[in-house]
Amino acid sequence: MSSPLPRDPIAQARDQWVSHGWDAEADSMAAITAVMRTASIFLQRADSILRPHGLTFARFEVLALLGFSKRGSLPMTHASRLLQVHATSLTNSVDRLEATGLVRRIQHPTDGRTRLLELTAEGANALAAARDDLNEQLFADSGLPVADARELFQILSRFRRASGDFL
Amino acid sequence: MSSPLPRDPIAQARDQWVSHGWDAEADSMAAITAVMRTASIFLQRADSILRPHGLTFARFEVLALLGFSKRGSLPMTHASRLLQVHATSLTNSVDRLEATGLVRRIQHPTDGRTRLLELTAEGANALAAARDDLNEQLFADSGLPVADARELFQILSRFRRASGDFL
DNA sequence: ACAATATACTTGGACATCCTAAGGTTTGGA
DNA sequence: TCCAAACCTTAGGATGTCCAAGTATATTGT
Numbered sequence: 001m002s003s004p005l006p007r008d009p010i011a012q013a014r015d016q017w018v019s020h021g022w023d024a025e026a027d028s029m030a031a032i033t034a035v036m037r038t039a040s041i042f043l044q045r046a047d048s049i050l051r052p053h054g055l056t057f058a059r060f061e062v063l064a065l066l067g068f069s070k071r072g073s074l075p076m077t078h079a080s081r082l083l084q085v086h087a088t089s090l091t092n093s094v095d096r097l098e099a100t101g102l103v104r105r106i107q108h109p110t111d112g113r114t115r116l117l118e119l120t121a122e123g124a125n126a127l128a129a130a131r132d133d134l135n136e137q138l139f140a141d142s143g144l145p146v147a148d149a150r151e152l153f154q155i156l157s158r159f160r161r162a163s164g165d166f167l
Numbered sequence: 168m169s170s171p172l173p174r175d176p177i178a179q180a181r182d183q184w185v186s187h188g189w190d191a192e193a194d195s196m197a198a199i200t201a202v203m204r205t206a207s208i209f210l211q212r213a214d215s216i217l218r219p220h221g222l223t224f225a226r227f228e229v230l231a232l233l234g235f236s237k238r239g240s241l242p243m244t245h246a247s248r249l250l251q252v253h254a255t256s257l258t259n260s261v262d263r264l265e266a267t268g269l270v271r272r273i274q275h276p277t278d279g280r281t282r283l284l285e286l287t288a289e290g291a292n293a294l295a296a297a298r299d300d301l302n303e304q305l306f307a308d309s310g311l312p313v314a315d316a317r318e319l320f321q322i323l324s325r326f327r328r329a330s331g332d333f334l
Numbered sequence: 335a336c337a338a339t340a341t342a343c344t345t346g347g348a349c350a351t352c353c354t355a356a357g358g359t360t361t362g363g364a
Numbered sequence: 365t366c367c368a369a370a371c372c373t374t375a376g377g378a379t380g381t382c383c384a385a386g387t388a389t390a391t392t393g394t
Contacts, residue, residue: 005333008324012321016235025306031316032209034323036224037251039206041330042199044352047379056379057203068183082176084204089381091344095353096379113342113389126224141193142199143329148322149198155315156201157175162310163208166172177371211381223350243369256351258373263350279359 007146042138049137053130054100056096057103058085059093066119073116075108084165100163102126177201209305216304220297221267225252226260227301230269230294233286240283242275251332269293 012031015131019025046057055063061083074082080090094117097103102123108114119127144152160166177200184193211223222230228250233241240251247257261284264270269290275281286294311319327333 005248008327008333009251010320010327011324013231013235016276016318022302022306025302026314027313027320028306028309031311031315031319031323032213032306034320034327035202035209035334036206038323038326039203040251040352041203041327041332046199047352053386058380061200064180068180075342081172084176084207086383088345088383092380095344108342110210110391111342115343135189135192135196138190138355139195139199142195144195144198145325146194148325149194150324151193151318152198153177153181153194153201154307154312155319156198156205157178158312158315159205159310160175160177160208164171164319165208166175178378214381225350242371253352254372255374259351262373278361278371282372290336 010037041144045138046134049133050130053133055126055130058089059097060127062090062093062097062117063119063123064131066103066117067124067127071119073106075114075116079117084125097123125141144157177204177218202209209309212305215300216300217297220293222293222297225256226264227294227297229257229260229264229284230286230290233270233284234291234294234298238333240273240285242281242283246284264290 010030013033014026014030017023017029022029043057046060050056050060062079065079065082066072076087076090076094080087085093094103094105098105101120103154104118104120106118108116112148142149181193181197184190184196189196192258200247210224213227217223217227219311229246232237232246232249243254243257243261247254251259252260261270265272268287271287272282273285275283308328309316
Protein backbone atom coordinates (compact mmCIF):
# COMPACT_ATOMS: atom_id res chain seq x y z
CA MET A 1 0.00 0.00 0.00
CA SER A 2 1.98 2.92 1.34
CA SER A 3 3.26 5.50 -1.12
CA PRO A 4 1.67 6.25 -4.48
CA LEU A 5 2.79 4.11 -7.36
CA PRO A 6 4.60 5.75 -10.25
CA ARG A 7 1.92 4.48 -12.63
CA ASP A 8 -1.65 3.32 -12.42
CA PRO A 9 -1.46 -0.47 -12.13
CA ILE A 10 -4.89 -0.84 -13.70
CA ALA A 11 -3.82 1.20 -16.71
CA GLN A 12 -0.84 -1.10 -16.95
CA ALA A 13 -3.06 -4.15 -16.87
CA ARG A 14 -5.20 -2.56 -19.56
CA ASP A 15 -2.10 -2.10 -21.73
CA GLN A 16 -1.27 -5.75 -21.25
CA TRP A 17 -4.75 -6.71 -22.32
CA VAL A 18 -4.43 -4.66 -25.47
CA SER A 19 -0.97 -5.91 -26.30
CA HIS A 20 -2.23 -9.48 -26.01
CA GLY A 21 -4.95 -8.72 -28.50
CA TRP A 22 -7.90 -8.63 -26.11
CA ASP A 23 -8.81 -5.16 -27.26
CA ALA A 24 -12.52 -5.74 -27.08
CA GLU A 25 -12.32 -6.70 -23.42
CA ALA A 26 -9.71 -4.20 -22.26
CA ASP A 27 -11.97 -1.27 -21.44
CA SER A 28 -14.41 -3.41 -19.60
CA MET A 29 -11.66 -5.14 -17.63
CA ALA A 30 -10.13 -1.82 -16.64
CA ALA A 31 -13.47 -0.31 -15.62
CA ILE A 32 -14.48 -3.33 -13.56
CA THR A 33 -11.13 -3.57 -11.83
CA ALA A 34 -11.24 0.15 -11.07
CA VAL A 35 -14.73 -0.17 -9.62
CA MET A 36 -13.53 -2.87 -7.27
CA ARG A 37 -10.50 -0.90 -6.18
CA THR A 38 -12.58 2.24 -5.66
CA ALA A 39 -15.15 0.36 -3.65
CA SER A 40 -12.45 -0.94 -1.38
CA ILE A 41 -11.07 2.58 -0.86
CA PHE A 42 -14.50 3.91 0.07
CA LEU A 43 -15.33 0.95 2.24
CA GLN A 44 -12.14 1.42 4.20
CA ARG A 45 -12.83 5.12 4.70
CA ALA A 46 -16.42 4.57 5.69
CA ASP A 47 -15.61 1.79 8.09
CA SER A 48 -12.91 3.80 9.77
CA ILE A 49 -15.28 6.73 10.22
CA LEU A 50 -17.96 4.43 11.58
CA ARG A 51 -15.77 2.36 13.87
CA PRO A 52 -15.97 4.88 16.75
CA HIS A 53 -19.74 4.49 16.50
CA GLY A 54 -19.50 0.73 16.74
CA LEU A 55 -20.76 0.41 13.19
CA THR A 56 -19.67 -0.81 9.79
CA PHE A 57 -20.99 0.51 6.50
CA ALA A 58 -23.20 -2.56 6.09
CA ARG A 59 -24.76 -2.01 9.48
CA PHE A 60 -25.05 1.71 8.92
CA GLU A 61 -27.08 0.99 5.81
CA VAL A 62 -29.50 -1.09 7.83
CA LEU A 63 -29.97 1.71 10.34
CA ALA A 64 -30.37 4.30 7.61
CA LEU A 65 -32.98 2.20 5.88
CA LEU A 66 -34.98 1.81 9.06
CA GLY A 67 -34.63 5.50 9.78
CA PHE A 68 -36.20 6.32 6.45
CA SER A 69 -39.04 3.86 6.58
CA LYS A 70 -42.43 5.42 7.21
CA ARG A 71 -43.51 3.17 10.07
CA GLY A 72 -40.02 2.85 11.43
CA SER A 73 -40.19 -0.90 10.95
CA LEU A 74 -39.51 -3.27 8.07
CA PRO A 75 -39.70 -7.01 7.50
CA MET A 76 -36.33 -8.70 7.10
CA THR A 77 -37.16 -9.72 3.55
CA HIS A 78 -38.07 -6.23 2.53
CA ALA A 79 -34.89 -4.83 4.04
CA SER A 80 -32.82 -7.54 2.45
CA ARG A 81 -34.23 -6.66 -0.97
CA LEU A 82 -33.73 -2.95 -0.59
CA LEU A 83 -30.19 -3.36 0.65
CA GLN A 84 -29.59 -6.02 -1.97
CA VAL A 85 -27.86 -8.41 0.33
CA HIS A 86 -28.60 -12.04 1.08
CA ALA A 87 -31.03 -12.81 3.85
CA THR A 88 -28.27 -14.58 5.72
CA SER A 89 -26.03 -11.54 5.53
CA LEU A 90 -28.79 -9.38 6.88
CA THR A 91 -29.48 -11.83 9.68
CA ASN A 92 -25.82 -11.51 10.54
CA SER A 93 -25.88 -7.69 10.55
CA VAL A 94 -29.09 -7.54 12.52
CA ASP A 95 -27.75 -9.97 15.09
CA ARG A 96 -24.92 -7.57 15.77
CA LEU A 97 -27.15 -4.51 15.75
CA GLU A 98 -29.52 -6.19 18.16
CA ALA A 99 -26.66 -7.28 20.39
CA THR A 100 -25.59 -3.66 20.76
CA GLY A 101 -29.16 -2.52 21.33
CA LEU A 102 -29.55 -0.43 18.20
CA VAL A 103 -32.27 -2.51 16.62
CA ARG A 104 -35.09 -4.71 17.83
CA ARG A 105 -36.79 -7.67 16.18
CA ILE A 106 -40.53 -7.66 16.78
CA GLN A 107 -43.41 -9.86 15.74
CA HIS A 108 -45.40 -9.06 12.65
CA PRO A 109 -49.01 -8.37 13.68
CA THR A 110 -50.60 -10.76 11.17
CA ASP A 111 -47.88 -12.90 9.61
CA GLY A 112 -46.20 -15.19 12.08
CA ARG A 113 -43.30 -15.91 9.76
CA THR A 114 -41.99 -12.44 9.36
CA ARG A 115 -40.07 -10.45 11.94
CA LEU A 116 -40.09 -6.69 11.81
CA LEU A 117 -36.96 -4.66 12.36
CA GLU A 118 -37.30 -1.55 14.43
CA LEU A 119 -34.86 1.13 15.50
CA THR A 120 -34.45 1.56 19.23
CA ALA A 121 -34.06 5.06 20.67
CA GLU A 122 -30.39 4.31 20.99
CA GLY A 123 -30.33 3.15 17.39
CA ALA A 124 -31.88 6.39 16.24
CA ASN A 125 -29.21 8.34 18.11
CA ALA A 126 -26.42 6.20 16.75
CA LEU A 127 -27.80 6.63 13.26
CA ALA A 128 -27.93 10.42 13.54
CA ALA A 129 -24.41 10.64 14.90
CA ALA A 130 -22.97 8.22 12.37
CA ARG A 131 -24.77 9.89 9.51
CA ASP A 132 -23.46 13.30 10.49
CA ASP A 133 -19.93 11.97 10.62
CA LEU A 134 -20.25 10.25 7.27
CA ASN A 135 -21.69 13.36 5.71
CA GLU A 136 -18.93 15.54 7.07
CA GLN A 137 -15.96 13.26 6.72
CA LEU A 138 -16.79 11.23 3.66
CA PHE A 139 -19.60 12.53 1.52
CA ALA A 140 -18.89 16.24 1.80
CA ASP A 141 -15.33 15.71 0.68
CA SER A 142 -15.28 12.40 -1.11
CA GLY A 143 -12.65 13.23 -3.66
CA LEU A 144 -15.29 13.11 -6.38
CA PRO A 145 -16.06 16.43 -8.04
CA VAL A 146 -19.83 16.92 -8.19
CA ALA A 147 -19.94 16.50 -11.95
CA ASP A 148 -18.02 13.24 -11.68
CA ALA A 149 -20.23 11.98 -8.87
CA ARG A 150 -23.31 12.62 -10.98
CA GLU A 151 -21.90 11.07 -14.12
CA LEU A 152 -20.67 8.11 -12.14
CA PHE A 153 -24.06 7.58 -10.61
CA GLN A 154 -25.72 7.79 -14.02
CA ILE A 155 -23.43 5.22 -15.57
CA LEU A 156 -23.75 2.85 -12.65
CA SER A 157 -27.52 3.27 -12.62
CA ARG A 158 -27.72 2.19 -16.23
CA PHE A 159 -25.55 -0.76 -15.46
CA ARG A 160 -27.44 -1.78 -12.36
CA ARG A 161 -30.72 -1.54 -14.16
CA ALA A 162 -29.37 -3.66 -17.01
CA SER A 163 -28.12 -6.21 -14.53
CA GLY A 164 -31.52 -6.58 -12.94
CA ASP A 165 -31.21 -4.55 -9.77
CA PHE A 166 -34.35 -2.59 -10.48
CA LEU A 167 -36.82 -1.82 -13.25
CA MET B 168 -32.29 -10.15 -3.88
CA SER B 169 -34.47 -12.01 -6.33
CA SER B 170 -36.66 -9.99 -8.66
CA PRO B 171 -35.91 -6.43 -9.72
CA LEU B 172 -37.15 -3.71 -7.42
CA PRO B 173 -39.74 -1.27 -8.72
CA ARG B 174 -37.37 1.61 -7.99
CA ASP B 175 -33.70 2.12 -7.52
CA PRO B 176 -33.12 1.98 -3.77
CA ILE B 177 -30.05 4.18 -4.06
CA ALA B 178 -32.03 6.83 -5.91
CA GLN B 179 -34.54 6.62 -3.09
CA ALA B 180 -31.82 7.10 -0.51
CA ARG B 181 -30.59 10.08 -2.50
CA ASP B 182 -34.07 11.59 -2.38
CA GLN B 183 -34.11 11.12 1.36
CA TRP B 184 -30.78 12.88 1.64
CA VAL B 185 -32.09 15.81 -0.35
CA SER B 186 -35.35 16.01 1.53
CA HIS B 187 -33.43 16.14 4.80
CA GLY B 188 -31.42 19.05 3.49
CA TRP B 189 -28.14 17.28 2.86
CA ASP B 190 -28.13 18.42 -0.74
CA ALA B 191 -24.42 18.97 -0.88
CA GLU B 192 -23.70 15.39 0.14
CA ALA B 193 -26.46 13.64 -1.79
CA ASP B 194 -24.66 13.11 -5.09
CA SER B 195 -21.55 11.88 -3.43
CA MET B 196 -23.50 9.51 -1.19
CA ALA B 197 -25.39 8.08 -4.15
CA ALA B 198 -22.27 7.65 -6.25
CA ILE B 199 -20.33 5.96 -3.46
CA THR B 200 -23.17 3.64 -2.56
CA ALA B 201 -23.61 2.75 -6.22
CA VAL B 202 -19.91 1.98 -6.56
CA MET B 203 -20.12 -0.42 -3.65
CA ARG B 204 -23.19 -2.15 -4.98
CA THR B 205 -21.67 -2.43 -8.46
CA ALA B 206 -18.45 -3.84 -7.08
CA SER B 207 -20.39 -6.51 -5.26
CA ILE B 208 -22.26 -7.45 -8.44
CA PHE B 209 -19.02 -7.79 -10.37
CA LEU B 210 -17.27 -9.63 -7.60
CA GLN B 211 -20.05 -12.18 -7.44
CA ARG B 212 -19.96 -12.70 -11.19
CA ALA B 213 -16.21 -12.98 -11.31
CA ASP B 214 -16.01 -15.38 -8.40
CA SER B 215 -18.67 -17.62 -9.85
CA ILE B 216 -16.85 -17.76 -13.17
CA LEU B 217 -13.57 -18.48 -11.41
CA ARG B 218 -14.87 -21.04 -8.93
CA PRO B 219 -14.60 -23.95 -11.42
CA HIS B 220 -10.95 -22.99 -11.79
CA GLY B 221 -10.41 -23.12 -8.05
CA LEU B 222 -9.77 -19.39 -8.00
CA THR B 223 -11.22 -16.20 -6.57
CA PHE B 224 -10.86 -12.81 -8.16
CA ALA B 225 -8.19 -11.86 -5.65
CA ARG B 226 -6.14 -14.92 -6.48
CA PHE B 227 -6.71 -14.46 -10.18
CA GLU B 228 -5.24 -10.99 -9.90
CA VAL B 229 -2.10 -12.41 -8.34
CA LEU B 230 -1.70 -14.90 -11.17
CA ALA B 231 -2.37 -12.25 -13.79
CA LEU B 232 0.21 -9.96 -12.27
CA LEU B 233 2.84 -12.69 -12.30
CA GLY B 234 1.90 -13.62 -15.83
CA PHE B 235 2.60 -10.08 -16.97
CA SER B 236 5.85 -9.55 -15.14
CA LYS B 237 8.90 -9.58 -17.36
CA ARG B 238 10.91 -12.15 -15.44
CA GLY B 239 7.87 -14.10 -14.37
CA SER B 240 8.70 -13.42 -10.75
CA LEU B 241 8.00 -10.63 -8.28
CA PRO B 242 8.85 -9.85 -4.66
CA MET B 243 5.91 -10.04 -2.28
CA THR B 244 6.18 -6.35 -1.46
CA HIS B 245 6.13 -5.33 -5.06
CA ALA B 246 3.11 -7.50 -5.76
CA SER B 247 1.33 -6.24 -2.68
CA ARG B 248 1.82 -2.65 -3.82
CA LEU B 249 0.68 -3.25 -7.35
CA LEU B 250 -2.40 -5.14 -6.23
CA GLN B 251 -2.96 -2.59 -3.48
CA VAL B 252 -3.71 -5.07 -0.77
CA HIS B 253 -2.15 -5.58 2.62
CA ALA B 254 0.91 -7.75 2.85
CA THR B 255 -0.98 -10.11 5.13
CA SER B 256 -3.78 -10.51 2.63
CA LEU B 257 -1.29 -11.31 -0.07
CA THR B 258 0.45 -13.83 2.17
CA ASN B 259 -2.93 -15.46 2.62
CA SER B 260 -3.68 -15.55 -1.11
CA VAL B 261 -0.24 -16.85 -1.94
CA ASP B 262 -0.55 -19.55 0.72
CA ARG B 263 -3.60 -20.87 -1.07
CA LEU B 264 -2.08 -20.51 -4.50
CA GLU B 265 1.00 -22.34 -3.34
CA ALA B 266 -1.07 -25.06 -1.69
CA THR B 267 -2.76 -25.75 -5.02
CA GLY B 268 0.54 -25.67 -6.86
CA LEU B 269 -0.10 -22.60 -8.98
CA VAL B 270 2.59 -20.44 -7.51
CA ARG B 271 5.99 -20.99 -5.94
CA ARG B 272 7.92 -18.93 -3.41
CA ILE B 273 11.61 -18.81 -4.22
CA GLN B 274 14.66 -17.14 -2.74
CA HIS B 275 15.77 -13.78 -4.00
CA PRO B 276 19.25 -14.16 -5.52
CA THR B 277 20.82 -11.27 -3.61
CA ASP B 278 18.42 -10.10 -0.91
CA GLY B 279 17.83 -12.70 1.75
CA ARG B 280 14.78 -10.97 3.12
CA THR B 281 12.62 -11.00 0.06
CA ARG B 282 10.83 -13.98 -1.42
CA LEU B 283 10.01 -14.03 -5.09
CA LEU B 284 6.70 -15.27 -6.38
CA GLU B 285 6.81 -17.37 -9.49
CA LEU B 286 4.11 -18.99 -11.60
CA THR B 287 4.40 -22.75 -11.93
CA ALA B 288 3.61 -24.39 -15.27
CA GLU B 289 0.29 -25.40 -13.77
CA GLY B 290 -0.24 -21.84 -12.64
CA ALA B 291 0.36 -20.54 -16.14
CA ASN B 292 -2.23 -22.96 -17.48
CA ALA B 293 -4.75 -22.07 -14.82
CA LEU B 294 -4.19 -18.40 -15.54
CA ALA B 295 -4.75 -18.81 -19.26
CA ALA B 296 -7.92 -20.82 -18.78
CA ALA B 297 -9.32 -18.50 -16.13
CA ARG B 298 -8.47 -15.42 -18.14
CA ASP B 299 -10.19 -16.79 -21.22
CA ASP B 300 -13.31 -17.52 -19.21
CA LEU B 301 -13.31 -14.10 -17.61
CA ASN B 302 -12.82 -12.44 -20.97
CA GLU B 303 -15.64 -14.39 -22.54
CA GLN B 304 -18.11 -14.50 -19.73
CA LEU B 305 -17.51 -11.24 -17.94
CA PHE B 306 -15.47 -8.66 -19.77
CA ALA B 307 -16.80 -9.25 -23.28
CA ASP B 308 -20.34 -8.79 -22.10
CA SER B 309 -20.10 -6.89 -18.87
CA GLY B 310 -23.27 -4.90 -19.22
CA LEU B 311 -21.21 -1.75 -19.65
CA PRO B 312 -21.39 -0.13 -23.09
CA VAL B 313 -17.90 0.70 -24.30
CA ALA B 314 -18.43 4.45 -23.94
CA ASP B 315 -19.62 3.97 -20.37
CA ALA B 316 -16.72 1.69 -19.54
CA ARG B 317 -14.27 4.30 -20.78
CA GLU B 318 -15.93 7.20 -19.04
CA LEU B 319 -16.20 5.16 -15.85
CA PHE B 320 -12.53 4.31 -15.97
CA GLN B 321 -11.62 7.97 -16.53
CA ILE B 322 -13.66 9.17 -13.58
CA LEU B 323 -12.34 6.48 -11.28
CA SER B 324 -8.78 7.12 -12.43
CA ARG B 325 -9.06 10.76 -11.45
CA PHE B 326 -10.46 9.75 -8.13
CA ARG B 327 -7.88 7.09 -7.45
CA ARG B 328 -5.07 9.46 -8.33
CA ALA B 329 -6.53 12.10 -6.03
CA SER B 330 -6.81 9.57 -3.26
CA GLY B 331 -3.16 8.63 -3.53
CA ASP B 332 -3.23 5.36 -5.43
CA PHE B 333 -0.68 6.56 -7.95
CA LEU B 334 1.01 9.70 -9.20
C1' DA C 335 -60.19 -30.23 5.56
C1' DC C 336 -55.65 -31.62 4.24
C1' DA C 337 -51.56 -32.43 1.77
C1' DA C 338 -48.22 -30.14 -1.02
C1' DT C 339 -45.83 -26.15 -1.85
C1' DA C 340 -44.03 -21.67 -1.00
C1' DT C 341 -42.31 -18.10 2.04
C1' DA C 342 -39.68 -16.13 6.02
C1' DC C 343 -35.93 -16.50 8.74
C1' DT C 344 -32.14 -18.85 11.32
C1' DT C 345 -28.32 -21.92 11.98
C1' DG C 346 -23.91 -23.92 11.07
C1' DG C 347 -19.98 -24.31 8.46
C1' DA C 348 -16.68 -23.07 4.78
C1' DC C 349 -14.26 -19.22 2.91
C1' DA C 350 -12.10 -14.77 2.26
C1' DT C 351 -10.57 -10.25 3.46
C1' DC C 352 -8.92 -6.72 6.44
C1' DC C 353 -6.53 -5.08 10.54
C1' DT C 354 -3.32 -5.09 14.46
C1' DA C 355 0.39 -6.69 16.87
C1' DA C 356 4.41 -9.21 17.32
C1' DG C 357 8.46 -11.78 15.97
C1' DG C 358 12.35 -13.59 12.99
C1' DT C 359 15.70 -12.48 9.32
C1' DT C 360 18.40 -9.76 6.73
C1' DT C 361 20.15 -5.25 5.03
C1' DG C 362 22.41 -1.14 5.00
C1' DG C 363 23.73 3.18 6.76
C1' DA C 364 25.71 5.84 10.87
C1' DT D 365 30.01 -2.80 14.78
C1' DC D 366 25.39 -1.54 15.94
C1' DC D 367 20.81 -0.11 15.27
C1' DA D 368 16.99 1.27 12.60
C1' DA D 369 14.56 -0.16 8.62
C1' DA D 370 12.79 -3.43 5.35
C1' DC D 371 10.61 -7.94 4.20
C1' DC D 372 7.69 -11.47 5.33
C1' DT D 373 5.05 -14.67 8.36
C1' DT D 374 2.22 -15.94 12.17
C1' DA D 375 -1.66 -15.39 15.22
C1' DG D 376 -6.00 -13.74 16.49
C1' DG D 377 -10.14 -11.02 16.03
C1' DA D 378 -13.89 -8.91 13.38
C1' DT D 379 -16.70 -8.94 9.25
C1' DG D 380 -19.09 -10.35 5.42
C1' DT D 381 -20.50 -13.74 1.68
C1' DC D 382 -22.34 -18.11 0.14
C1' DC D 383 -24.46 -22.66 0.58
C1' DA D 384 -27.17 -26.27 2.52
C1' DA D 385 -30.32 -27.61 5.78
C1' DG D 386 -33.87 -26.92 9.16
C1' DT D 387 -37.96 -24.73 11.65
C1' DA D 388 -42.10 -22.39 11.52
C1' DT D 389 -45.96 -20.40 9.27
C1' DA D 390 -48.90 -19.32 5.28
C1' DT D 391 -51.07 -20.30 1.06
C1' DT D 392 -52.71 -23.09 -2.66
C1' DG D 393 -55.20 -26.55 -4.71
C1' DT D 394 -57.75 -30.67 -4.58
